[in-house]
Amino acid sequence: MPKHISRLLLLLAGFFAAALAAKWYFTADTFYQYGHYRGKSVAEIAAQEPVYQTPSYCEACHGERHAQWSANNHKSVSCEICHGAAQGHPEKGKLPIPADTRKLCTLCHERMPGRPRTQPQIELAQHSSGQQCIVCHNPHAPKLAGVVARVAGDAAAGATTHAARCATCHGKDGISPNDTWPNLAGQHAAYLMGILAAYKSGAQTDVMMSPIAQTLSDAEIQNLATYYGSLRCEAAPRKSRLGDAAAGKSLAQNCAACHGDAGISSNPAWPSIAGQAPDYLVNALKAFRAGLRKDPMMAGVTRGLSDTDIANLAAYYAAQKCRPPAAQGKGTP
Amino acid sequence: MTNPSDPSGKARRAFLGRLGGAAAACTGALVGAGSLGTVQGAPQGKEHPAAAGSLPMKDYDWTKHRWAFGVDATKCIGCLRCVEACKRENDVPGTAHHFRTWVERYVYLEGEERARIDSHQDPVNIAASGSEREYRFANRYQDAKVEKAFFVPKLCNQCTHPACVQVCPVGATYQTEDGVVLIDHNYCIGCRYCVQACPYGARLFNEDRGVSDKCTWCYHRITKGQQPACVEVCPVGARVFGDLKDRQSPISLFIRNNRVQVLKPETGNAPNVYYVGIDKEVS
Numbered sequence: 041m042p043k044h045i046s047r048l049l050l051l052l053a054g055f056f057a058a059a060l061a062a063k064w065y066f067t068a069d070t071f072y073q074y075g076h077y078r079g080k081s082v083a084e085i086a087a088q089e090p091v092y093q094t095p096s097y098c099e100a101c102h103g104e105r106h107a108q109w110s111a112n113n114h115k116s117v118s119c120e121i122c123h124g125a126a127q128g129h130p131e132k133g134k135l136p137i138p139a140d141t142r143k144l145c146t147l148c149h150e151r152m153p154g155r156p157r158t159q160p161q162i163e164l165a166q167h168s169s170g171q172q173c174i175v176c177h178n179p180h181a182p183k184l185a186g187v188v189a190r191v192a193g194d195a196a197a198g199a200t201t202h203a204a205r206c207a208t209c210h211g212k213d214g215i216s217p218n219d220t221w222p223n224l225a226g227q228h229a230a231y232l233m234g235i236l237a238a239y240k241s242g243a244q245t246d247v248m249m250s251p252i253a254q255t256l257s258d259a260e261i262q263n264l265a266t267y268y269g270s271l272r273c274e275a276a277p278r279k280s281r282l283g284d285a286a287a288g289k290s291l292a293q294n295c296a297a298c299h300g301d302a303g304i305s306s307n308p309a310w311p312s313i314a315g316q317a318p319d320y321l322v323n324a325l326k327a328f329r330a331g332l333r334k335d336p337m338m339a340g341v342t343r344g345l346s347d348t349d350i351a352n353l354a355a356y357y358a359a360q361k362c363r364p365p366a367a368q369g370k371g372t373p
Numbered sequence: 374m375t376n377p378s379d380p381s382g383k384a385r386r387a388f389l390g391r392l393g394g395a396a397a398a399c400t401g402a403l404v405g406a407g408s409l410g411t412v413q414g415a416p417q418g419k420e421h422p423a424a425a426g427s428l429p430m431k432d433y434d435w436t437k438h439r440w441a442f443g444v445d446a447t448k449c450i451g452c453l454r455c456v457e458a459c460k461r462e463n464d465v466p467g468t469a470h471h472f473r474t475w476v477e478r479y480v481y482l483e484g485e486e487r488a489r490i491d492s493h494q495d496p497v498n499i500a501a502s503g504s505e506r507e508y509r510f511a512n513r514y515q516d517a518k519v520e521k522a523f524f525v526p527k528l529c530n531q532c533t534h535p536a537c538v539q540v541c542p543v544g545a546t547y548q549t550e551d552g553v554v555l556i557d558h559n560y561c562i563g564c565r566y567c568v569q570a571c572p573y574g575a576r577l578f579n580e581d582r583g584v585s586d587k588c589t590w591c592y593h594r595i596t597k598g599q600q601p602a603c604v605e606v607c608p609v610g611a612r613v614f615g616d617l618k619d620r621q622s623p624i625s626l627f628i629r630n631n632r633v634q635v636l637k638p639e640t641g642n643a644p645n646v647y648y649v650g651i652d653k654e655v656s
Contacts, residue, residue, distance in 0.1 A: 075548075077544045080429075082429035086429070089593070090462070092602045154479075154480065
């Protein structure tokens with residue numbers, strides 16, 4: 041073989057060996073283990089820790105909330121949508137409770153072209169007059185309509201029960217002679233049904249009311265609610281010595297969505313509070329604030345109220361006429 | 374084609390034969406050189422890993438699953454919680470223009486032939502959310518005369534014949550046995566061929582790390598028996614995920630009970646995200 045050919049071959053062999061050595065050196069160990077890629081990378085990617093846990097993770101500690109949430113309409117909305125990913129919780133601190141619910145809830149519930157008709161949607165401008173959603177809606181049990189009870193009792197039978205059992209405290213005509221107890225005349229029958237049933241079942245407790253309600257039959261509760269709902273409220277507006285009605289009026293804007301602008305509620309599920317005795321209103325609000333009277337909505341809205349705020353609110357509602365000028369058909373829904 | 378001086382083509386056949394012999398000899402030499410230990414680990418076809426009995430993960434057998442994804446566009450409300458969950462779960466860079474999954478809004482206005490399409494990274498929608506790290510659709514069509522509108526969630530289709538894998542020059546992206554296309558971030562050289570090759574625009578480039586990035590159907594979650602984060606948080610069940618090898622899995626039922634379609638079937642990628650409730654404008 042001519043010399044120049046053998047040299048060339050030697051050179052080529054050298055290149056070939058160098059290429060093989062480089063390939064051997066630079067190729068990762070597990071490359072080609074499963075295919076044309078580094079086999080170890082599969083396990084590396086799979087080893088990443090999940091950031092989002094699942095509602096069952098939350099249930100371990102927040103069982104009560106979880107039970108309420110999973111029994112209601114928001115059960116398809118997982119905890120971490122609103123409270124953020126739970127990785128590192130509780131070791132690394134609390135998860136946020138969303139502050140701006142008007143921003144959060146409208147992500148799903150603002151009326152928008154393209155959303156399916158089955159999705160509950162609101163016109164933001166016409167809904168709740170700028171209030172936070174949680175004023176009326178409990179995010180873990182958001183639906184309100186379900187709480188309106190149907191009332192179909194006998195008003196005459198209710199009047200008899202009233203005279204025998206209730207008139208001493210709540211007054212002959214449902215207008216209480218004492219500042220401690222509420223007027224019942226003209227109150228929404230659905231609300232009265234609900235609260236009496238709660239006293240009877242023990243869901244709500246009161247030193248006076250619980251023993252009385254426990255002796256009432258379901259029919260008697262129906263009759264009483266119908267009777268009070270059919271009465272006209274003749275209570276005169278009251279002046280409070282404790283609070284300032286004008287200051288209470290501005291605070292009362294936060295209550296208007298449920299209890300009406302002047303304390304006459306338009307939704308039969310919630311009580312009208314106009315014209316009630318200021319002492320009664322103060323006691324009721326303080327009981328909600330302290331958690332003695334149980335209501336998730338009222339607990340939320342009273343949490344931030346000072347004693348002065350409560351006195352002012354009570355003064356405002358006590359000063360309102362409990363029968364609006366244009367007498368409306370209150371009572372059964 | 375045939376050589377006019379040799380109509381039978383015998384000469385060429387002989388030449389090719391000799392060439393083949395030479396090639397065989399070279400291959401022999403190569404195998405001889407295989408004492409260097411370079412090519413002996415090469416796979417003998419796809420069944421190799423299972424045959425060898427080796428699995429990449431201890432607690433998870435990737436030969437027993439074939440994952441697929443379903444999207445019911447008739448249910449989507451455009452809340453973009455999936456986008457947020459994905460970004461958080463997978464630590465996707467913070468700007469609105471980096472995302473592994475997204476939701477498109479299609480709006481047909483009266484008198485217009487084509488849909489207006491926007492997504493969370495549209496400037497109007499960024500302005501509505503107030504931040505590039507929060508996601509919401511601006512209610513920009515509330516006063517317009519809308520003829521038809523709907524939302525379409527999108528993500529990687531984990532194609533059966535993925536174009537992105539084919540173009541990768543270094544073997545940094547690949548398809549797993551259970552049908553998910555992954556990226557080996559330690560091997561990726563950041564050339565972005567794959568970003569261009571994807572017919573669905575599903576890949577993104579992570580400038581912080583200098584590598585391509587993509588949806589993995591949360592491979593770290595599904596191999597632990599969980600759902601992908603976007604499926605986990607979807608409040609209306611518009612996203613469906615499951616195992617095609619399980620006849621009763623949510624995705625098997627979804628495909629069986631609905632008239633499903635895939636995006637751009639003509640590209641031959643054989644995508645694995647099945648859609649319900651979209652129209653021809655969506656691709």
